[in-house]
Amino acid sequence: MDRALAPDPLPARFAGTTPPPVPLRPGPGTRAAAWAAGLLLAVPAVVAGCKAYGTDGVTPVPQLLSFLPWLTVPAALGVLCAAASRNRPLAFLAVLVLLFTAWTTLPPMLVHSYGPPVARIRVIAANVEFGQATGSLVDLARREKPQLLYVSECDPRCAGILTAALSGQLPHRASVDAEGSRGSVVLSAYPLRDRSAVPATMGMPGATAEIAGRPVRLQLAHPMPPLPGQVDLWKAELSRLRAEVASRPPGEALLLAGDFNASQDHAAYRAFLTTRSLVDAAHVTGASRTPTWPAEGPLPPYVQIDHVLASPTLTPVATRFPPLPGSDHRAVLADVDLHEGR
Numbered sequence: 001m002d003r004a005l006a007p008d009p010l011p012a013r014f015a016g017t018t019p020p021p022v023p024l025r026p027g028p029g030t031r032a033a034a035w036a037a038g039l040l041l042a043v044p045a046v047v048a049g050c051k052a053y054g055t056d057g058v059t060p061v062p063q064l065l066s067f068l069p070w071l072t073v074p075a076a077l078g079v080l081c082a083a084a085s086r087n088r089p090l091a092f093l094a095v096l097v098l099l100f101t102a103w104t105t106l107p108p109m110l111v112h113s114y115g116p117p118v119a120r121i122r123v124i125a126a127n128v129e130f131g132q133a134t135g136s137l138v139d140l141a142r143r144e145k146p147q148l149l150y151v152s153e154c155d156p157r158c159a160g161i162l163t164a165a166l167s168g169q170l171p172h173r174a175s176v177d178a179e180g181s182r183g184s185v186v187l188s189a190y191p192l193r194d195r196s197a198v199p200a201t202m203g204m205p206g207a208t209a210e211i212a213g214r215p216v217r218l219q220l221a222h223p224m225p226p227l228p229g230q231v232d233l234w235k236a237e238l239s240r241l242r243a244e245v246a247s248r249p250p251g252e253a254l255l256l257a258g259d260f261n262a263s264q265d266h267a268a269y270r271a272f273l274t275t276r277s278l279v280d281a282a283h284v285t286g287a288s289r290t291p292t293w294p295a296e297g298p299l300p301p302y303v304q305i306d307h308v309l310a311s312p313t314l315t316p317v318a319t320r321f322p323p324l325p326g327s328d329h330r331a332v333l334a335d336v337d338l339h340e341g342r
Contacts, residue, residue, distance in 0.1 A: 040078035115340030131158035133326030176203025221258035281316035
């Protein structure tokens with residue numbers, strides 16, 4: 001063989017060994033996958049972190065908290081993109097974000113009851129959207145026969161129709177009489193006393209009912225929604241409502257229900273669960289993620305913002321979410337047992 005054409009011999013240090021591979025630079029595809037993973041993981045990480053830390057933050061965090069269970073979808077896509085990027089540290093971080101996001105969606109589970117039940121109470125909470133679903137609510141109440149009916153966005157005309165149509169079934173009333181969304185009413189099969197209202201933009205009436213010889217405080221919740229520009233107002237009204245709940249006598253039973261304009265992922269809502277050791281009826285009956293809003297429009301319902309909360313000596317035993325034609329909310333129907341006490 002012509003020596004001029006023969007390959008150069010290997011350097012002595014590589015004699016008898018395989019030459020080391022030439023380092024490869026990440027290709028444009030893997031870099032794009034890494035960037036996509038980072039973008040997909042950023043929002044789930046921030047929003048889940050705010051929930052874990054116990055803060056609703058500032059816009060857009062309060063709005064995005066309503067979507068928290070759905071943020072597991074971009075977090076999962078982030079894991080796939082991180083795997084495609086062939087970046088092990090990024091893939092490990094992506095898996096942590098996905099697990100953390102999923103963990104923060106788990107509801108707290110706290111059940112309490114004291115003594116045998118002395119009464120079963122059926123509660124319906126409904127937002128009738130400026131009174132438009134008043135007729136639907138009358139039909140629902142006649143069919144389901146609740147002992148307590150909490151109605152938000154019920155103007156004087158709505159309150160008059162409900163009072164007249166349900167007078168034999170729910171003859172007692174506490175209300176904030178106002179137009180549009182500012183009006184609210186609580187109808188009761190039990191006599192009411194100590195009527196009052198929590199100061200707020202929209203009506204939040206309350207009263208005390210005598211049920212099976214025991215006082216039970218009834219309070220309707222309807223704070224302003226956490227829209228951009230009014231998050232502070234939303235927090236202030238929920239705080240005011242929470243202060244009212246905390247001011248009640250410790251041994252008094254409490255049923256707090258209505259349109260909270262907050263999901264179980266909002267810190268301002270979860271604070272109620274610790275104020276008087278309240279439980280959410282949907283949580284303890286296995287329906288914690290059943291959405292109630294928006295019930296009309298192009299989007300299907302995706303978040304539960306309507307709740308029934310019960311204090312110790314009251315045990316939720318069943319929860320349903322009947323449709324309410326004419327409203328952008330589903331109603332909440334909860335059966336609750338009242339116990340003797342400690």
